[in-house]
Amino acid sequence: MIRNIGKHPRRYLTRGEFSEFTNVSLNHVGNAVRRGHIKTCERDGNERIDIKTELEPFLRHCRSATIADPGELEGQGLEMEMTISEAKQRTEIAKAQAAELDYAMKSGQAMRMDEVQRWAANLGANIQKAVLGIADRIAPVVAAEDDARECWILINTETRMILEDLSDELERYASRTESHGTI
Numbered sequence: 080m081i082r083n084i085g086k087h088p089r090r091y092l093t094r095g096e097f098s099e100f101t102n103v104s105l106n107h108v109g110n111a112v113r114r115g116h117i118k119t120c121e122r123d124g125n126e127r128i129d130i131k132t133e134l135e136p137f138l139r140h141c142r143s144a145t146i147a148d149p150g151e152l153e154g155q156g157l158e159m160e161m162t163i164s165e166a167k168q169r170t171e172i173a174k175a176q177a178a179e180l181d182y183a184m185k186s187g188q189a190m191r192m193d194e195v196q197r198w199a200a201n202l203g204a205n206i207q208k209a210v211l212g213i214a215d216r217i218a219p220v221v222a223a224e225d226d227a228r229e230c231w232i233l234i235n236t237e238t239r240m241i242l243e244d245l246s247d248e249l250e251r252y253a254s255r256t257e258s259h260g261t262i
Contacts, residue, residue, distance in 0.1 A: 090129060090130060090131050091120070091122045091127035091128070091129055091130075092127060092128050092130055093126070093127060093128075094108050094109060094112065094126070094128065097117075097128045097130065100130070101134070101137070101138070103141070108128075111137060111140070112128075116136070116137055116140045117133050117136075117137050118132075118133060198252065202245075202248060205244075205248070206241070206245060209241040209244065209245075210241060213234075213237050213238065216237060217233050217234065217237050220233055221233050221234065
């Protein structure tokens, strides 16, 4: 947004100084010079912008472009102005969203991201521990079996127990969150 501009101690400025003074990107100033919205002059062998004659027309151009065609200024470092009512509306929306999130957190309808990540990490660690422990738990029993079908039943039973424990854990988590209106 173009700020209220006071007086500059010098009348003739470089593009960079003009950019800094008007709080507009150097790229936008260069585009304005190329398009003829700012006229330059030569001072001491260098290109300069006469702020006495060029500042007001340039600011009028920026304001009219902001009102008439906001797309013209996009990507050029010039922020578009916002009306006071738009700013108030955005503020009210942000306050309402913050209050809604606060209520959801206090009522248990929402969980903090770090809590969910911690729960998921613990669940993953429990799954890993259970799966890696299968061999230790059933190897002696399977080794004592002569029948391949009995070996399959032992391995299948152990695997299903792990999956059922996982399912129970997920159901406990889901029932906790569903009772609060989440998921």
